[in-house]
Amino acid sequence: EAGVAQSPxxxxxxxxxxxxxxxxxxxxxxxxxxxxxxxxxxxxxxxxFQNNGVVDDSQLPKDRFSAERLKGVDSTLKIQPAKLEDSxxxxxxxxxxxxxxxxxxxxxxxxxxxxx
Amino acid sequence: AQxxxxxxxxITVSEGASxxxxxxxSYGATPYLFWYVQSPGQGLQLLLKxxxxxxxxxxxxxxxxxxxxxxxxxxxxKPSVHWSDAAEYFCAVGNAGNMLTFGGGxxxxxxx
Numbered sequence: 130e131a132g133v134a135q136s137p138x139x140x141x142x143x144x145x146x147x148x149x150x151x152x153x154x155x156x157x158x159x160x161x162x163x164x165x166x167x168x169x170x171x172x173x174x175x176x177x178f179q180n181n182g183v184v185d186d187s188q189l190p191k192d193r194f195s196a197e198r199l200k201g202v203d204s205t206l207k208i209q210p211a212k213l214e215d216s217x218x219x220x221x222x223x224x225x226x227x228x229x230x231x232x233x234x235x236x237x238x239x240x241x242x243x244x245x
Numbered sequence: 246a247q248x249x250x251x252x253x254x255x256i257t258v259s260e261g262a263s264x265x266x267x268x269x270x271s272y273g274a275t276p277y278l279f280w281y282v283q284s285p286g287q288g289l290q291l292l293l294k295x296x297x298x299x300x301x302x303x304x305x306x307x308x309x310x311x312x313x314x315x316x317x318x319x320x321x322x323k324p325s326v327h328w329s330d331a332a333e334y335f336c337a338v339g340n341a342g343n344m345l346t347f348g349g350g351x352x353x354x355x356x357x
Contacts, residue, residue, distance in 0.1 A: 177343070
């Protein structure tokens, strides 16, 4: 079974530029998550999708970050314009949605963003 | 709100020695608890999880963890550490809405 795919793996941009990350979840997983992991910290949830609807985006800096999952499968996360403090690893995860209890999240390899 | 504290930022142990990584959580109900490992340049790999039942859970790579409700703790242990265990370890708490909150991580270094 293929895992969560993310691209690109690495990205270097200058501040005020824009950048986009792509995630393809495990087939059949209805729930998709984007996390930000700043160096030396644990991952922080940015946004959670259930199919193509947003479940939680309370920690997404909406003035510069946006995310979409138009067909309920792939997702993109965009930053525009980027700031130095956005340098981090962006992790995508997916899980089944069985309607009760907790469903294990499976993580992709992440995209390491460096903002100069 | 749920939260996780990992008091030790760095731990160094000798190869073959035992290991215990500490984790304390804050959550209003019975928590879903996890330990993940992250090697350099790699994604997060689930080591073990606790949902209910036996408070001592076994995971992959010889790791185990014990849930202690009275201490709000979920410490990770391994009886004999291998050099390949050097990595960053994250404790996390989840809720029924499938939201995970991670601790700050503990970086494990293994001396030969």
